[in-house]
Amino acid sequence: MSPAPQAKSFKGNKQSLPSKPCQACGRDMTWRKAWAKNWEQVLYCSDACRKNKPASSSKVAPE
Ligand SMILES: [Zn+2]
Numbered sequence: 859m860s861p862a863p864q865a866k867s868f869k870g871n872k873q874s875l876p877s878k879p880c881q882a883c884g885r886d887m888t889w890r891k892a893w894a895k896n897w898e899q900v901l902y903c904s905d906a907c908r909k910n911k912p913a914s915s916s917k918v919a920p921e
Contacts (some may be wrong), residue, residue: 881907882910
């Protein structure tokens with residue numbers, strides 16, 4: 859008979875979310891929806907790490 863159409867366009871690939879290590883604690887932080895607009899600027903996994911960042915005078919980001 860006629861084969862039933864299978865849903866091959868499944869978009870539930872959660873494992874494709876980008877991730878990168880926190881610059882302070884080194885833990886992998888997974889992409890969050892809240893970071894969608896500034897993902898490339900996110901360096902720390904939390905505010906605590908942002909304040910805990912290693913002292914480096916190489917980069918000075920005005921904030
Ligand atoms: Zn961290």
